[in-house]
Amino acid sequence: MTRWSDRFPDNLRARRIKARIFRIGCSVLTWLSVALLAVLIYHVTRAGIGWLDWQFLNSFWSRRVTEAGIKAGLLGTLWLVSITAVLAIPIGVAAAVYLEEFGGRSRVNRFLDINISNLAGVPSIVYGLLGLALFVRWCQLGSSLLAGGMTLALLVLPVVIIASREAILAVPKSIRLAAFAIGATRWQTVRYHVLPAAAPGIMTGIILSLSRAIGEAAPIIIVGGATMIFFTPEGPMDEFTALPLQIYNWTTDPKQQFQELAAAGILVLLCVLLLMNASAVYIRNRAQKSRPW
C-alpha cells in the first residue's frame, strides 16, 4: 500500500508561489488604475492652474490666448442643464412611478422595460443625430439652447428612470399596505408616502445623471453648438456653446497655450462635477442615517 505522502507529492511550494504572483499581479494592476486618476489630475492641474483666474472665467472666446475665457461656455452649460432638468426630471420620475406602481406585469410594461434598458445603451452621439434631425431640422428650432437641452433630456431620461425606479423599489411594501388599509387610493399612497420616502434616492440619481449631461460634448456638437459665441444667452432660442465644447476646441488647437487653456477649462468642469457628486453622496448618506428601514 502506498502512503499518503507518496500519492500526493508535495507540490505546495510551487502552488504557493503561483498564488502569490497572482495576488501581487492583481494588486499592482488595481493600484495602477488608482494611480491613473492621480496622474490625470496632476497632469491637467499642472497645465491649467496658471490660467485659472477671474479673467478666464469672465471672458468670451478670443484668438489671443491671454484674452480668451469660458464665460459663454459656463453660461451655456448652465442653461443646457437647466432645460434638461426641467424636462427630464418630471418625465423621468413620472415614468418610473408608472412602471413601479401602476405598471403590473402586462406585455406593454415588459416592452417598456426592455426598451428603457436598451435606450440606456445607445451611444450619446446617436442622440445627437436624433436631436439634429428631429429638433433642429423638423421642429425648426435651429441650433438653439432648447434643441440642445431637449436632446440632452432624451439622453439622460433612461438614466433618470432607472435610478428613480431603484429608489421607489427600495421603499418597503409595508408602507404601501398601511396606506391602502386606511382607504388611500394608489395615487394618494404614491404621492404622500412612496415619493417622499424615495426622494433622497431619486435626488441622488438625478444629480448623477445631470452631471453626465454636463460633461457630454458629442450630442452638443452634432446639434450644432458653436464655439465662437460672443454674448451671454438671453433665452432658450439663442445660439450657444458649452464648456465641454470649448475644451474640445482648445484641445484640438495646435498651439500649446490653447491646450493649456483647455486644461484650465477641464479644471473648472471637474470642479463642477465634483461638487455635484459630493452633494449626491451627502444626500445619500444623510438619508441612510435617518431611514427607519
Next chain:
Amino acid sequence: MVTVKVTETTSAAAVTQPSPSASPPILAAQDLTIRYGEKPAVVSVNVAIPENRITAIIGPSGCGKSTLLRAFNRMNDYIPEARIDGGVTYRGRDLYAENVDPVEVRRRIGMVFQKPNPFPKSIAKNISWGPAINGFRGDERLLVEEALKKAVLWDEVKDRLNESANALSGGQQQRLCIARALAMEPDVILMDEPCSALDPVSTARIEDLMYELKHLYTIVIVTHNMQQAARVSDFTAFLDAGRLVEFGETEQVFTTPKDKRTEDYVAGRFG
C-alpha cells in the same frame, strides 16, 4: 382577562351551543376559494363573522389564515397572482362585485398588520392622514386625541405628537397603527397577527385594548398563538390546509371541539 383552562370547563359549554349566527353576520365568506397561481390557499370556506364580537382565526402556519383575512378587505388585490372564486359579503353587499371600489371597502374595513408599519412621519400625521385624504372636515387635533385615547396611547405620546413615529417602541408603534385604523371610524378591524412581533407586556396591552374596543367595533384577528385566541376572542375559526375545519364559540372550540383535528391542534398535538 379570560383564561381558558381546558380541563375544567367541559359539560356546560358543550350543552349550550349557540350558533355563531345568533348575532347578525357583518362579514360572510361564501364558498370562498383563493389560489396563488395554481396553488389553492383557501378552499371553499363558508364563514359568518358576527357583529361587535372578536373572532379569531387560528391554524398552523401556511393554512391560509392571513389570505382569508385579507380577502375581507380586498388586500389580496395587491398580490398579483391571487385569484378569487366564490364571494365575500359585507352587510349583504358582495365585496367583489364589478362596481365596488376596493378603496371604499378599506375605508370601512381597516387592517392592522403583523409588523407595526407606521408611516415615517410624525405621530399626529400618522393618524390624521387617512381622514384627511378621505375628506375629513373637523378639528384635526381632536381627532388625533380621540383616536390615541381609544388606542390607550394618548398618555404616553401627548407631549410629542410632532415627533417621528419611528421613535416609538414596537408596542407603541402597533397601538399607533391601531389608532390610525380607528381614526377612520371603521366598521370592522382586521388584525393580522398583531402581537407576533411584540414582547409579552406590549402584547398584554394590545389584548386589553381589543377587549375595550369590541363594544364599538367588530374585530377579526388572525393569530398563531392559541392562548391569545382563547383569551380575547368570542368566536374561533380553525383553518387547516385552506379548509375551515371548525367554527364556533371560542369556549366550545377550545373545550369540546367537534373535529379530531381541532382537538389535536388545540391540545398542541398537531402535525
Next chain:
Amino acid sequence: MASAAGSLAIDLDAKRGVRLREGAVVASLFTCALISILTSAGIVIVLFWEAAGFFKSVSLWEFLFGTRWTPLLEPRSYGVLPLVCGTLLVVAGACVIAIPTGLACAIYMSQYASDRTRRIVKPVLEVLAGIPTVVYGYFALTYVTPLLQQVYPDTLVYNAASAGIVVGIMILPMIASFCDDALRAVPESLRLGALALGATRFEVTVQVLIPAALSGIIASFVLAISRCIGETMAVAVAAGGTPNLTLNPAESIQTMTGYIVQVSMGDTPHGTLGYYTIFAVGALLFLMTLGTNLIADRVLHRFRETYE
C-alpha cells in the same frame, strides 16, 4: 358609531370623481413612460429616413464593402470599411488595456482587498468612470501620445494607440464593477468548499469562481465593447481624421464617431450628400452597438448559473 357605519356601508360603489382623478393620473404617468418608446422609435425613424437619402445616391454594396472613404473630397468615394476598421482598432486597443486590468481589479477587490481598501478603490474607479470623455481626449493627446512617442518614435501625433489606451481607461471601471458584482454573486459555500479541499486562493479564483461567474464576466466585456464603439470625444481628439484601412496602431485613423464629429464641426449644408453620410454612418453605428448590447443580454441570461 357602528350603526352609523352600517347605514354608510350600503354604498361601496366607486365614486366618479375619485375614479376620474385616478384615471387621469395614470394616463399622464403612462404618457411619460411612453416617451421612452417614442424616443426609440424616433431614433430608428430618423436614422433610417435620413440614411435613405444617402442610399438614393450610393449603393448599399459600395457603402458596406468599399475600401475608400472620401465623401468630402474629390474623387468622392463612400466605402465605410476604413471607418469600421478604425473603430475596431480602437476597440481592440481598449480591450487589451481594460479587460485584464478590469478583471484584475475585480478579483483584487472581491477576493483580496480589505474593507478599507475597497472603500478607497471603489470611489476612485467611480470617479474615473464619471470623468467626461472630452477630458480623456485631452489626456490622450497631451500625455499618452508624447509618452508613446518616447517609446516608439514613429508614432504620429494622432494615432489609434493612444485613443485605444484612453478608451480602455474609460471602460475599465465598468468592467471592474460588473465583474466584481458577478464574482460576489457566486455563493460563499462554493468558495469555502474549494478552499476546504486544500486549494489556494489563486486556484479557487481561476478554477472555481471565474467559471461560475463567467456569464456575468463575458457580458461585461461585451457591454464594454459596445461602449467603445459608441465612444466619441476621446477618439475624435486623439485618433485623427484620416480614414485609413490599416492595422498599425501608430498611424492616424478615423472612427465612425470621429467622422460624424468632423462633419458636424465643419460646414456641411443640410440636404447635401455629405450631410446624409453622417446618418448612414450613424445608422451603422447604432446597429453595431444595439447588436453588441443584445449579445451581452443574451450571454447574461442564457448562460447564467442559478444558485439556490
